[in-house]
Amino acid sequence: MNKAPSVLLLEHHLKALKLPTFLRDYASVGAGCSQERADYPTYLFRLAERELIDRERRATERRIKAAQFPVLKTIETFDFAAQPSLNEPLVRELLRGEYVGKKENVLLVGNPGTGKTHLATALGYAACTQGKRVRFTTTTGLVTQLLEHRDERTLQRCHKQLERMDLILLDELGYVPFSKAGAELLFDVISRAYERTSLIVTTNLPFEQWTEVLGSERLTGALLDRLTHRVHILEANGPSYRLTDAKRRLKRK
Numbered sequence: 001m002n003k004a005p006s007v008l009l010l011e012h013h014l015k016a017l018k019l020p021t022f023l024r025d026y027a028s029v030g031a032g033c034s035q036e037r038a039d040y041p042t043y044l045f046r047l048a049e050r051e052l053i054d055r056e057r058r059a060t061e062r063r064i065k066a067a068q069f070p071v072l073k074t075i076e077t078f079d080f081a082a083q084p085s086l087n088e089p090l091v092r093e094l095l096r097g098e099y100v101g102k103k104e105n106v107l108l109v110g111n112p113g114t115g116k117t118h119l120a121t122a123l124g125y126a127a128c129t130q131g132k133r134v135r136f137t138t139t140t141g142l143v144t145q146l147l148e149h150r151d152e153r154t155l156q157r158c159h160k161q162l163e164r165m166d167l168i169l170l171d172e173l174g175y176v177p178f179s180k181a182g183a184e185l186l187f188d189v190i191s192r193a194y195e196r197t198s199l200i201v202t203t204n205l206p207f208e209q210w211t212e213v214l215g216s217e218r219l220t221g222a223l224l225d226r227l228t229h230r231v232h233i234l235e236a237n238g239p240s241y242r243l244t245d246a247k248r249r250l251k252r253k
């Protein structure tokens with residue numbers, strides 16, 4: 001059956017207005033409303049509500065994709081019982097995301113396999129659902145990128161991109177020491193983020209050992225000063241989840 005001109009025009013206008021959910025649902029919601037004898041405002045309201053929900057969902061999906069999490073992990077799959085030393089109430093509070101609004105930082109300290117990357121990702125994911133722009137990167141990955149940008153004279157552009165973020169996750173500080181230039185570029189990012197962008201840093205190193213990866217004691221002091229001015233510290237000192245998990249699997253065999 002050919003569509004009436006008014007219907008064709010309506011569909012064109014809905015596309016032009018970028019209302020895909022209106023376009024998809026106007027007929028079915030209309031049928032439902034006429035069956036219920038719902039009035040016109042109710043019909044419009046239902047469509048508008050669906051459009052809004054879909055739009056928010058798409059925007060959240062875009063933010064999650066843009067965040068570049070290595071593996072998407074949420075708090076639902078985190079077993080707090082496996083990491084009893086962790087401050088669960090603080091994790092729950094941070095998941096609410098107020099620290100991002102206040103430009104506060106989070107430091108996740110602990111041995112390998114204690115769930116630091118998992119928790120950082122879960123916090124980043126929560127922030128994405130709260131409308132925040134998030135970027136996940138390993139610390140070495142970021143430093144490599146910064147060094148490349150410096151060589152290509154595009155550092156400013158890189159800083160601008162980072163400055164657009166509400167939350168930057170720097171994973172795995174401490175496994176690989178930086179060159180002098182690398183440490184300075186990292187300091188630059190942390191210093192620019194100070195009171196402007198929240199940072200989540202995960203590390204296996206206690207503060208005393210940061211100089212070992214950053215090289216200079218002065219730079220380490222200045223970096224820690226900015227990073228820890230307004231910081232929430234989460235410590236995971238339990239056993240490695242990977243190791244416990246592997247042992248459990250072996251036993252089962």
Ligand code: ADP
Pocket residue numbers: 073077078079080082083110111112113114115116117118119202241242
């Ligand atoms: P870290 O970054 O501290 O080295 P990860 O976050 O990468 O550790 O954790 C290693 C693996 O174990 C990941 O697959 C992670 O999802 C899982 N894991 C760690 N801790 C927990 C936990 N408490 N509950 C559920 N999974 C966990």
Ligand code: MG
Pocket residue numbers: 116117118171172202
């Ligand atoms: Mg990790």
